[in-house]
Amino acid sequence: MANSRSPSPFFVVLFGFFLFLIYSMSDVHRNWTPQGSKRSSPKKLDHLILGDTPGQGLPNRLQCDGLKAMNKIDLSNENLNSSERVSFVTVFTVYNSDFTGTNEKLHDVVTVGNIAYSKVDRSMAILGTFIKFIQVSMPRSSVIILTDPASKFSINHQNAILLPIPGDYSRESLMVQRIRSYIAFLGKRLEENESLEGSIHFIFTDSDIAVVDDVGHIFQKYPNFHLALTFRNNKYQPINSGFIAVRGTLDGITKAKIFLQEVLDAYNTRYTKAYRMLGDQLSLVSVVKSHLPSAFQKFSRQKAFAGEVNGVIVQFLPCAVYNWTPPEGAGQFHGMPLDVQVVHFKGSRKRLMLESWNYFNSTSSRSNMLCLILRSGRTKYDF
Template sequence: MATPRPRIRAIPLRPLFLLLLVPLIYSVSRLHLWAPERGLCLPPPAAPKRPDRLVLGPAAGQGRPDRLQCLGLKALNKIGISSAGNYSREHISFVTVFTTYSSEPAGDGKVSSDAVTVGNHSYGKIERSMAILYTFISFIQVSMPRSNVIILTDPNSKLSITQGSATLLPIDGNYSRGNLMLQRIKSYIAFLEQKLVEVERVEDFNHFVLTDSDIAVVDDLGHIFKKYPHCHLALTFRNNKGQPLNSGFIAIRGTRDGISKAVEFFKQVLEAYSLKYMKASHMLGDQLALAWVVKSHLPSAFGKFSKHEAFTGEVNGASVVFLPCAIYNWTPPEGAGQFHGMPLDVKVVHFKGSRKRLMLEAWNFYNSTSMLSDTLCLILKSGRTKYDF
């Protein structure tokens, strides 16, 4: 007779699973106790290193008939710089506000330890700013040789200019970094009030284009004053809800009426800045104030900014033509995003932000080729990258 086998008692699985899991939970909890608090005791993430030379990419807008077409760095459309016979012959002065922020005299030949090299030249911080200013003047000399440049600056600045078409005009004020955009409006008002006195004593007159110094004028701008003969001012707009108007390009008719209307306009912008936007970033307050003044008097303008077509309107008694940034203040977008190329009728390229190296590289390239259209291809193919200054 077979002997019965002893029955083995089954061990419940759930208690066994929990028994095995407890040491793991304990170990994780100990690690958590010793882990540093979020954001503490950890080194800050390293900032990505920006390229110290041009990075060429595809030329956006290829295949579109209204955009610059490039084959390598050769332009298939010849755009920019009107022929000598097609210049508008309008007298135009470009006006910019510029100062330096160091005890060293600007342009004294010294190169600091933070120097960067562009082409055959090395630049410290001051030298970089001066190189941008000289490049701004040089592009104007090429595209509008009959024009001159007036640099409004701090009387205490040790700034000196050696280019013949540019002159310094010291205007008292607070030119500190945090106050520079506010001071720029004050300097514009003081300059225009001077011109308002002078306009009575001269038979001929100059129109004025108030602009940032990091732009390249690549075609004659006199047609603005011929095409819109009844307008006192010109502003540039873009389809941007937060900052639809860019303060880096403002044109003013050089008649008594045009200058006086511009003075009143800037006084309103200054008042709005002082009352509403002093806490805004020092690089944004003037543009916010500019938009506020326009919206207060001409709210219908904001519905037209998405159409990229010039239009006119009245702002507190001043006749204003609104010009699309895509033509008169063109800036390639940094990094990713929609980018439709460079319009064939572009007049001004604005090297905002980290595009300053690109401005110097573009001028060097133009000097080596004397072909502005090819230079625009270089700008177009390099414009997405954030460079080292």
């Protein structure tokens, strides 16, 4: 009777290797696309989609029953007005070649509510909505729009003005130009009035934000800072440039201008390849890290703190309150803090910003509007 022998370990390993190789090749074949072709990206939606409500059951988070807020109370008009006067400053431009609409393609037109928007119309609508949110939450505040002198557009809001600032506002350089425009604006303030004593403070923001509460209180609550930045627990981009507050004193404006000039210098020497996107945030991180590396150990705590950056007192404020972003696939998975002050509609959230304003305008409830934002935040829209 012949002896039966089990396979040797070598042949077992070899057989396993061949199985792995066959599976890997079939996987490559499934995912292969012909050279020059593009994978189809997920289609963005042209209407709001309500999903699960992040943060339900968690403490200190907005609780919603459908679109009804269960634990958020709208403030009265009396409580909305802080004693501090604040001007919001944003950089905005339109490109005149697009503004004519002669090359507008049919697929570039989107509809929100009963209004159809071209590409430029969308930008103007976002700017207008930005101003209207400020009018509701901080009616004593004004809006200053820094823009390209060659840009041709107008605004019809009593509390908003255009201020042309020369520079390169091309799409490729818009982010670095934003820092230059901020510096030029602060320089103008110093030239106009050298006896500034906090008559008016400034908050530099992106135009795709909604101020949903009075943020003027930060100048009283934190009385010693020159400049304030918002931070988040993000390893690569811990400081967001969409909200920068400057105290309106001579010392505050002077120190803020010095700080931003150092940021611009870092931008021009280290991040020239990021003029169009992210370079401003990378430059902010670089400047803070070079003078105050201990700040980065505190970002995970989500508590406001202050530190000195090359002679400038910087107040660090949590994004969760002053620069909160709806959870589009990543980010704020744990809901909306009850004390949120500013909502930032970054990326494809622009439609959500317009839809939120329309919903607030029809209901007069900021609390319920926040539920709409929270439940819609994970969806990619057509803006």
